[in-house]
Amino acid sequence: MSERGLTHLDPLGRARMVDVTPKEPTHRRAIARGRVNMSTETTSLVARGAINKGDVLSVARVAGIQAAKRASDLIPLCHPVLVGAVLVNFRIEDTFIEVEASVETVDRTGVEMEALTAVNVACLTIYDMCKSVDRSMVISDVALWEKTGGRSGVYRRDDDLLADLEGI
Template sequence: MSDPQFTHLDSAGHARMVDVSPKEPTLRRAVARCDVLMEPETIAAIVSREVKKGDVLSVARVAGIQAAKRTSDMIPLCHPLMISSVSVNFEVGDDRITIEAHVDCIERTGVEMEALHACSVAALTVYDMCKSADRAMTITDLALWEKTGGRSGTYRRASEVAGSKVPDSA
């Protein structure tokens, strides 16, 4: 690993928003994933749409999309971006829901934080809507899986190359 350069600090060590104005806008994409671990009975209630608060996955999808659009409001040094598209998808397993967020834009800076924010808020929404039935739910493994565009090029998580399953549009 090379020596990291923390660009959000000025020469005096103070936080700053990075100046991206010299960069050319390019197509940027980021993919993030996380898991919400829960009891099989909770999964069954979500799938059968028997959760009293409503359709969990539909509400979580909209929450994730909203979160991507509002990332700069929550993460202090993020640039506000004109996002082109956001999708939030789910893979329902026996004891977990895997959430995957895709975010695209044509900008001067990447959308990694927007994808991570979308994923985490979708997961928190699942938790909120199901917590009365399953307080032991755990949100885990939030990570960037892919990033394309910009000067640093493409990044793909190693286990994705090994054939990790991508959630479909549940």
């Protein structure tokens, strides 16, 4: 927890939206990643473009971009921000597809929630498009990997931290 405590609670413990109006807009960026674990047969079908529903990664990319722009509609205390750029990319391995989303803005608050929402929706889209061939898929390891800008400055996830969490 931050030194400032839980900022989404008022003095009586009620939920509130943090007032960001006194802040100056700054350039902010967030990168999030997640995985859809699946069988090697499923990753092969995706890589070959052989899933019956269509081009899985193209649809998941668009879904992630749309989701980043709608994060504040889904998360009650998330501020709407003017999303300047969203990139959604994929890495296909034998038993998983990794999704990475990068979101940028010039605004008064960060875009961590937008990047995390983009990753989650892109992963869900991959799952939806592949479920007819592999219902055992698991979405995992969704995490913020980097954020820049704002009062708290730069954050970069320590690779060892995620390895420790995977061992739990």
